[in-house]
Amino acid sequence: MTTQSPSLRSALKDAGSHEDIRRLLEQTPITELSPAQVRLIRRQLLKYPAPDPLHIAYLGNVTLEPLPEYVEVCSTYHGIATQSYIGAYNQIIQELLDQSSGLHVFDPGVIVVILNLRELSPRIVLEFTHYSAEQLQAAIEDILGRASQIVDAALRNTSASVVVANFVIPDQYHFGIADSKRDHSEAEFYLKLNLAMLERFKQESRVQILDLERLSSAYGKRNAYDEKLYYLAKMLWRDEFLPVLSDEIVRHLESIKGLSKKCLVLDLDNTLWGGVVGEVGVHGIQIGNTDSTSEAFSDFQRKLYALKERGILLAICSKNNPEDAKEVFDQRTDMPLKWADFSAREISWEMKHIGIDRIATALNIGLDSLIFIDDNPAECELVRQKLPQVTTIQLSGDPAKYPKIIGQLHRVDKSQISQDDANKVQQYAQNAQRNEL
Secondary structure (H helix, E strand, C coil), rough: CCCHHHHHHHHHHHHHCHHHHHHHHCCHHHHHHHHHHHHHHHHHHHHCCCCCEEEEEEECCCCCHHHHHHHHHHHHHHCCEEEEEECCCCCCCHHHHHHCCCCHHCCCCEEEECCCCHCHHHHHHHHHCCCCHHHHHHHHHHHHHHHHHHHHHHHHHCCCCEECCCCCCCCCCCCCHHHCCCCHHHHHHHHHHHHHHHHCCCCCCCCECHHHHHHHHHHHHHHHHHHHHHHHECEECCCHHHHHHHHHHHEEEEHHCCCCEEEEEEEEEECCCEEHHHHHHHCCCCCCCHHHHHHHHHHHHHHHHHHHHCCCEEEEEEEHHHHHHHHHHHHCCCCCCHHHHCEEEECCCCHHHHHHHHHHHHHHCCHHHEEEECCHHHHHHHHHHHHCEEEEEECCCCHHHHHHHHCCCCCCCCCCCHHHHHHHHHHHHHHHHHHHH
16 A cells, blocks of 8 residues: 555545444554555544543653554554653653643543653663773663653553553674673673563553663664654664554553454364375374474464463364364373463354354453454354444464464453463363363
8 A cells, every 4th residue: 555545645534423434444553554554544534533542641751653553553553542741851850740731631541651761861871981890780770760750650640551661772882792891891791681571560550661672672772763854853773663563552551441352263274284084084183293284283372382381271163073173182191271371162063253253252252252263264264244233363374474463462461460360261161161061
């Protein structure tokens, strides 16, 4: 879709409500939009504000525009209406303490705090070689103290949840490749700083860490940051990186609002393993570590098990002979997932939307709490038509990419994971077993 895409422009012109725009965005992921298109969509969102949007305030010591525009578009795509406030440049504490400031008038539900270390402690960034080990430790305490002052002021003076970014490790060290041999290396300094931040806020229920270091590393720091923009306007990121950062912020918003899904419903053949068990037999399906495809499906199952450990239920809805499916779990002991890991199972030759509906009933949860994953496009489309409340994900292409698909799922994150979450999974499974008996 080009910047001047007439189809997008005309579709936006025809949209007469926030819901119309949201439905339009369902067909247009933010990663496929140009910066001009993001601005265009955001202007249209401002014309048709949703009732009761989530208020997000952005506070930082750098220029944060146009990040809020991307977050508003990305959050709309994921079904959350948001409204933004951008604090005055480098006036964070002043705005938090002044009850008459624009921040308090805005009354945010979430405050996103992004601190650039070069602005916060320029000598550390620019003259690292001048510091002794003792001075570096003192610098960590000073930087963490100033970040804590901001977060604590937000917690004391507002009722908002706080999402605070950690610090990005530079892609070049002052001592070059010899940095790892130093008694007090630059890499070690940043790792200690981010670890201290993690430890400092771990017990604060209203505080979450935005892992900017991980995001930047995964995307590529040299591609994410624009030095010229920083020198000109104290802006950090290239436009291409903003959808990645926005998506991560939206994940935090989903967890803060408690929008986590409760159950993943999975197909079997060519979804949990490669091949059709009814055709190739129990020992013919691809799972384990005998080849690249089998290994990919095994890693996919491990990702699913990790979601179960978060407190997300797993269920099966598959067109198979029940005896064949059970035999796979009984005999293929090299499979990471076991029969008992699934809290509900609908294995028959009935239409899948019927089985999914039964799973929701058996687990006593709403259809909007389910994510359905299948490799068959026809099955996926039918479920979308019959059960629009269910989030449907179609697997296609190379199984090597399937584990990453699970890692990119929305609404499976929780602000905190407790023992109660694991207990609930076990309780649901026990209830399902009783119902089955």
